[in-house]
Amino acid sequence: MPDALPPLIALRTFALVAETGSLTAAGARLNLTQPAVSRRIRELEAALGVTLVHRGANALRLTDDGLRYAAALQQAFGAIAAATLALQGAAAPPLRVRAYTTWAMRWLIPRLPRFRTRHPGVEVEVVTSTTPVVDFAREGLDAAIRSGPAGAPPARGAVRLQQVDVAPYAAPGAARLGLGQLTLLGSRVRPRDWACWFAAAGLPIPAAPPLLFESSSLAIQAALEGLGAVISPPGFVEEDVRRRRLRRLSPVLAATGDHYWLLLPPGAARDRGDAFWDWLLDEVAAMPMETPSPPALSSA
Incomplete structure (x- = not known):
């Protein structure tokens, strides 16, 4: 040697x-x-x-x-x-990640066992918030997830993760009634997703407004209970679809124009988040890709 x-x-x-x-x-x-x-x-x-x-x-x-x-x-x-x-x-503190409730519950947390396998001994603490401002020092954060338009990153150095595309889903029993007979369920955080989908599908927006819940998680749960049709990114309900608890009501996938973005603290403070960043980007890259439907032509 x-x-x-x-x-x-x-x-x-x-x-x-x-x-x-x-x-x-x-x-x-x-x-x-x-x-x-x-x-x-x-x-x-x-x-x-x-x-x-x-x-x-x-x-x-x-x-x-x-x-x-x-x-x-x-x-x-x-x-x-x-x-x-x-x-x-x-003595090593957990990696502290701030995210939206539904994204954390339905996309991130189910995948965290794979992060633990890749980085044994590194724990991840997930906190949720819809507050637009991210203060890494005050909140003690190592990473944060924000949403925003594709051309307008929510912060300097933000890394684009996922495009927010949506489609309608309902429990199998409710799905047999057809979309036109179901209460539309959505989130107050994303109140325009149904309008985006109807525009992409070339259908008129129903006169009755959607029933909006405090979060997309609650809206998805309401759909699971048969209360109506929920508008959701496919990645949030993939396990429910796989287990046949929800059924997709249309092949139309609508682009909302928004993306999820990854934010890390500036400078040396970001070092702890690098492993999470690398793993997260690999998870996004491994997701099955589905191209949003092109905008429907107007009949006017």
């Missing part, structure tokens, strides 16, 4: 390049420019006397040596992370 290892920061830089597949993405994690990341990789290659990365005009890929070295480094850094968590033990 050599007396001296390459600089730890160079090894970490290469491991992040291998993990992200991008000099730019690795630089964002390290608060470095792309040229600075490239320079560290070249210095590491020079120290090792081995080419780790093939550089192309528009992309890079690891060499065979680079792939083997990256796999070993990922195991090593994983062992360091696990040892650090074990050393900190109960």
